[in-house]
Amino acid sequence: MGRTGRSMSRRQFIRVSAGTMAVLGGAASRLFAGGSDRIRVGLVGCGSRGMGAVRNCVDSSPNVEIVALGDLFQDRVAAGLALLKKEDDKDWSSSQPWRHVDQVKVTPDTCFTGFDACQKVISCGVDLVLLATSPHFRPMHLKAAVAAGKHVFMEKPVAVDTVGIRSVLASSELAQQKGLAIVAGTQRRHDPKYVEVMKRVIRDCEDIATPEQMPKFLGRNLFMLLTPRPSAKAKQQVTQGSEQKPATP
Numbered sequence: 001m002g003r004t005g006r007s008m009s010r011r012q013f014i015r016v017s018a019g020t021m022a023v024l025g026g027a028a029s030r031l032f033a034g035g036s037d038r039i040r041v042g043l044v045g046c047g048s049r050g051m052g053a054v055r056n057c058v059d060s061s062p063n064v065e066i067v068a069l070g071d072l073f074q075d076r077v078a079a080g081l082a083l084l085k086k087e088d089d090k091d092w093s094s095s096q097p098w099r100h101v102d103q104v105k106v107t108p109d110t111c112f113t114g115f116d117a118c119q120k121v122i123s124c125g126v127d128l129v130l131l132a133t134s135p136h137f138r139p140m141h142l143k144a145a146v147a148a149g150k151h152v153f154m155e156k157p158v159a160v161d162t163v164g165i166r167s168v169l170a171s172s173e174l175a176q177q178k179g180l181a182i183v184a185g186t187q188r189r190h191d192p193k194y195v196e197v198m199k200r201v202i203r204d205c206e207d208i209a210t211p212e213q214m215p216k217f218l219g220r221n222l223f224m225l226l227t228p229r230p231s232a233k234a235k236q237q238v239t240q241g242s243e244q245k246p247a248t249p
């Protein structure tokens with residue numbers, strides 16, 4: 001999720017989040033219009049990305065609270081909660097050390113394990129559910145969240161087979177009817193930098209890849225194109241530095 005200013009109202013938060021990410025279900029500007037000034041968030045799937053998603057979400061506004069955690073396994077929930085309670089911790093997905101322990105409102109009563117953990121997180125009075133399990137469960141978790149009237153952020157991939165994809169599309173339609181937002185973690189596809197580079201590559205590189213080959217060609221290369229590289233001068237300094245080092249015995 002994108003990082004935004006910390007002095008943001010609940011409504012601004014949703015508007016900015018929706019503007020910077022892929023909203024499948026739409027209707028984001030109508031969210032929380034009549035709610036309290038807190039966004040209560042529940043996480044399902046306390047793995048690497050789940051923890052990252054919680055941090056990104058809480059980082060985005062002081063009005064966000066993480067109130068429930070769910071996972072198949074007790075040790076994953078415990079490890080996740082311990083991480084969220086660890087002030088100043090920093091992982092690869094966050095640009096700043098974690099300083100929002102005060103926004104972690106999870107209690108033993110709102111930690112859930114087992115295959116019904118998702119349903120229990122949803123039933124905790126949350127506004128937004130983060131779905132970050134392995135993708136096989138995503139369609140059924142999404143369906144349950146939308147049925148319960150919750151907004152959703154879900155990691156990619158959103159499904160692993162056609163049955164799952166159809167289910168996700170049906171949930172997306174229902175979400176739209178209910179005025180719920182579904183945001184997927186495919187935000188790079190909507191990042192103006194990426195979109196512009198993709199347009200240019202497609203325009204200028206027709207001779208090296210056909211339109212059918214293009215998505216595969218673009219996947220890794222696009223990422224590399226947009227990754228800042230050390231300048232020639234910086235590279236030279238590194239090389240010179242290593243040349244000056246005494247040889248190891």
Ligand SMILES: NC(=O)c1ccc[n+]([C@@H]2O[C@H](COP(=O)([O-])OP(=O)(O)OC[C@H]3O[C@@H](n4cnc5c(N)ncnc54)[C@H](O)[C@@H]3O)[C@@H](O)[C@H]2O)c1
Pocket residue numbers: 044045046047048049050070071072073076114115117118132133134135137155156157185
């Ligand atoms: N890690 C990344 O860098 C990254 C980046 C982008 C997308 N993703 C996507 O995010 C998702 C999660 O990835 P991860 O790396 O965090 O995986 P992970 O294995 O570290 O975490 C997944 C967690 O979900 C739990 N889980 C599985 N099924 C469950 C269920 N039915 N109910 C409740 N909990 C369940 C597992 O026990 C585990 O703790 C995947 O779809 C992955 O493709 C990951």
